[in-house]
Amino acid sequence: MRGPLFYSKILLFGEYGIIKDSKGLSIPYNFYNGALKTEKNPSEEAKKSNDNLRRFIAYLETIDENLVAFDIPAMKAHVEAGMYFDSSIPQGYGVGSSGALVAAIYDKYAFQKITVLENLTREKLLKLKAIFSAMESFFHGKSSGLDPLNSYLSIPILINSKDNIEATGIPAQQIEGKGAVFLLDSGSVGETAPMVSIFMESMKQEGFRNMLKNQFIKHTDACVEDFLKGDIKSLFHNTKKLSKVVLNHFKPMIPQQFHKLWKMGIETNDYYLKLCGSGGGGYILGFTQDIEKAKLALSGYKLEVVYNF
Incomplete structure (x- = not known):
C-alpha cells in the first residue's frame, strides 16, 4: 500500500x-x-x-x-x-x-x-x-x-x-543557463525551534527590529520581485545585499564553519549564500551567475542545483 x-x-x-x-x-x-x-x-x-x-x-x-x-x-x-x-x-x-x-x-x-x-x-x-x-x-x-x-x-x-x-508562476528555467540556485549541504542537522527562539529574543532589541525592517525585509522584497520579473541583474545585486545582512545579523543561524565561505562569496562575487529555512544546519541556499565558478570555489562541498537561470 x-x-x-x-x-x-x-x-x-x-x-x-x-x-x-x-x-x-x-x-x-x-x-x-x-x-x-x-x-x-x-x-x-x-x-x-x-x-x-x-x-x-x-x-x-x-x-x-x-x-x-x-x-x-x-x-x-x-x-x-x-x-x-x-x-x-x-x-x-x-x-x-x-x-x-x-x-x-x-x-x-x-x-x-x-x-x-x-x-x-x-x-x-x-x-x-x-x-x-x-x-x-x-x-x-x-x-x-x-x-x-x-x-x-x-x-x-x-x-x-x-x-x-x-x-504564482515563476519564470521558466533556462536549462543551458550558467546562473543557478543551488543547495549546499552543511553536513549537520538544524533544529527549527531553537533558531526561531534566538530570532524572537533578538526581536526584543530595537536595533535588530530596525535592521529587519529597513534592510532585511527591504532586500527580501526586492529579491522576490526581481525573481518573479526575471530581472537577473537586479536579483544578484539584491541577493548580495541580503547575504551581507544575514552574515552581519544572523550569525547564530549560520553554522560556524561557513562564516568564512559566506564572506568569501560576497567578496569574490562567485556566489552568494543565504539561509534555507531557519538555518542552524541543514542546507544553505546559494545563488550564482556562473555555476562552474561556484563549484570550483566550493570544491569539497556537495552542491545540488535546484534552478537554472
Whole structure:
C-alpha cells in the first residue's frame, strides 16, 4: 500500500522575514518526496515513523473541529496496522520534511478538504494555511503552515504578507543557463525551534527590529520581485545585499564553519549564500551567475542545483 507522493519545498526568499510580514517565495522541489505507506515487515526507521504518527494523531484530536476535522478512527486503525511515512526528504535540512507529512495526512484523512482541483481563492489558501499551521505546530512549536501548503498544492506560492498569499508562476528555467540556485549541504542537522527562539529574543532589541525592517525585509522584497520579473541583474545585486545582512545579523543561524565561505562569496562575487529555512544546519541556499565558478570555489562541498537561470 502506498499513498500519493508529496514533495519537499524550498523557501527561496522570506525566511524569518515572513514572520514580520516580508514577502516570500516558496517553490516545490521534486527531488525529494514522501508518501504514507504500510508494509508487512517494517524497518526500524518505519517503526520510528509509526510511533511518531501515533503521537501526531493524539495531537490532531486536540485541534478545533471548526477549523478541521479528521477521520481519527480510520487513522488509528491504519497506524495500528503499521502505517508510516516513507520519505526521502532529509529531516532538519530546511526543505520541508514535516510539511510533506502534514500534507499527506490532510489529503488522506481530513473531512471536507479543500482540493487542489478547485478554484483556489485567497480565502481557501488562507484557510488551508491556517489548518496546516495548526497541524504542523506539533513538530515546530509554531509554524506558518507554508511548507505543508507548498507540498500539498505542489505549485509556487507567493507570500505578499501574512494575510495575503497567492499561487504564482515563476519564470521558466533556462536549462543551458550558467546562473543557478543551488543547495549546499552543511553536513549537520538544524533544529527549527531553537533558531526561531534566538530570532524572537533578538526581536526584543530595537536595533535588530530596525535592521529587519529597513534592510532585511527591504532586500527580501526586492529579491522576490526581481525573481518573479526575471530581472537577473537586479536579483544578484539584491541577493548580495541580503547575504551581507544575514552574515552581519544572523550569525547564530549560520553554522560556524561557513562564516568564512559566506564572506568569501560576497567578496569574490562567485556566489552568494543565504539561509534555507531557519538555518542552524541543514542546507544553505546559494545563488550564482556562473555555476562552474561556484563549484570550483566550493570544491569539497556537495552542491545540488535546484534552478537554472
